[in-house]
Amino acid sequence: MTFATFHWHPESRLWRHGDACASHLLDKLQAALAQGASLAIGPNGIDSLAGAPRGLLQTRSSGTTGSAKAIRRSHGSWISSFAVNADALGITPRDSYGILGAPAQSLALYGLVEAAFLGADLHSLQRLRPARQAALMVEGGVTILYATPTQLRLLCEVGQPMPSLRHILCGGGRMPDGLRARVAQLCPGAALREFYGAAETSFIAWGDADTPEGAVGRAYPGAEIRIDAAPGGFGEIWVRSPYLFDGYAEGDSADTRWQDGFVTVGEIGRIEGGVLTVAGRRSRMVTIADTNVFPEDIEALLLGDPAVSHCAVLPRRDPRRGTQLVAVIAGNCPPALEDHLLRLCRAGVGALAAPRRVIGISDFDLTATGKPDLRALAKRLEDLP
Incomplete structure (x- = not known):
């Protein structure tokens, strides 16, 4: 061949x-x-x-x-x-x-x-x-x-x-x-x-x-996108191309699945008027006060602020709401900056979905390809009060 x-x-x-x-x-x-x-x-x-x-x-x-x-x-x-x-x-x-x-x-x-x-x-x-x-x-x-x-x-x-x-x-x-x-x-x-x-x-x-x-935009030429939800609704994104x-070749992912020539990596989105919007990974979605929240939305909001170079929004257990979100940013986060970023999040995604805290870490964990290492950052959060 x-x-x-x-x-x-x-x-x-x-x-x-x-x-x-x-x-x-x-x-x-x-x-x-x-x-x-x-x-x-x-x-x-x-x-x-x-x-x-x-x-x-x-x-x-x-x-x-x-x-x-x-x-x-x-x-x-x-x-x-x-x-x-x-x-x-x-x-x-x-x-x-x-x-x-x-x-x-x-x-x-x-x-x-x-x-x-x-x-x-x-x-x-x-x-x-x-x-x-x-x-x-x-x-x-x-x-x-x-x-x-x-x-x-x-x-x-x-x-x-x-x-x-x-x-x-x-x-x-x-x-x-x-x-x-x-x-x-x-x-x-x-x-x-x-x-x-x-x-x-x-x-x-x-x-x-x-x-x-x-x-995001329309399907890339040659790609066929399928959403496993009613038209206009949010569901898992499947693609064939x-x-x-x-x-x-090594490792595996429970999020990645094949079906009839289509594959999904576990991300959620919807198509309206032929245009795809991506919400985030199903595995990262959290439910707060009966509302589904995608940390990726909050991360994009925070990264729009010039004071934030890297960030990750991670869940923590909350006795009242079941889950609360904490934002971790690269570098120091003095009280004035934390207050500014929290107000930014509340205005952007609402008080319920917004993080409860913003924590600065000088040695922010990144993967070998330069993305936030969510597993390492979550482990570090476990040691914080």
């Missing part, structure tokens, strides 16, 4: 702006892509998949809500979306990609592999401060940027205009209120597309300037 495989386009140039260790890692990735080899990529580096057929890729999930898992997919499951993006966004070898994260992060890896496949230049900006990243993107004339909401927020705080950008693809988390407007000020020539997906599914939906606030993973 012949498998589609990654390649390194002869017109792609790699600009290494990180340290020597990062350059070594990128050299190994470039060689593996040029050979179309089956490879495994994780926090410890890049390895070949010994004995595996050509055209396989194995990555590790972030482990945000549970144990990290090894996700295996075909090269073809990503190559299919490269063609979609090239057509929809008009990507050519004249473009230049900005990649902010390390290859161990699935969003950064996808951007690196897509650029190399399509013949665009790559500017790898991992391990650099946001101000340096912004300056190098301006200097290099970067036109395509893959970034998480946190990475975009940090770039906006620098305040460096980036006029060469023409497309920004934002994924890996919910975009805080106000971030889209801040990006538009610094990147007036860029179309910002927020997209929704998972390591297991790749693209599920994406939006554009016409997408309503708070929604050419972009799905093959299965877990």
Whole structure:
């Protein structure tokens, strides 16, 4: 059987702006892509998949809500979306990609592999401060940027205009209120597309300037979305597409299930007028005073405040309500800041759903891919009064 495989386009140039260790890692990735080899990529580096057929890729999930898992997919499951993006966004070898994260992060890896496949230049900006990243993107004339909401927020705080950008693809988390407007000020020539997906599914939906606030967007080309609820109601999100993973090579997840060619990772959402809105993970949903609350809504609200760089909203037992929520943020949280953030939450989600406390942690726990480590943070909450 012949498998589609990654390649390194002869017109792609790699600009290494990180340290020597990062350059070594990128050299190994470039060689593996040029050979179309089956490879495994994780926090410890890049390895070949010994004995595996050509055209396989194995990555590790972030482990945000549970144990990290090894996700295996075909090269073809990503190559299919490269063609979609090239057509929809008009990507050519004249473009230049900005990649902010390390290859161990699935969003950064996808951007690196897509650029190399399509013949665009790559500017790898991992391990650099946001101000340096912004300056190098301006200097290099970067036109395509893959970034998480946190990475975009940090770039906006620098305040460096980036006029060469023409497309920004934002994924890996919910975009805080106000971030889209801040990006538009610094990147007036860029179309910002927020997209929704998972390591297991790749693209599920994406939006554009016409997408309503708070929604993700319409089904990504080639993806079929199904909600297990009445029309317009919230239910589990299922997707069928050419972009799905093959299965877990290591570990498992009770949230991930297959049915009739569709897969779900346990996230809840609804579709209205063809537009998908995502509420959050079923496994994170909590019930407070008979009301279902998704911590992701509150986290997005808090991350919209410039004082909050990382946060997690976690449940704790409450003798009166059964459950109360506590917000944990990175850094110090003096009383004035806690009061401000609590008022922000009460105004945004109501007094019942709002956290009862905001706790600052200087050594905020993150996963290897830079997301809040919810399990580690919950463990630390157990030791607090």
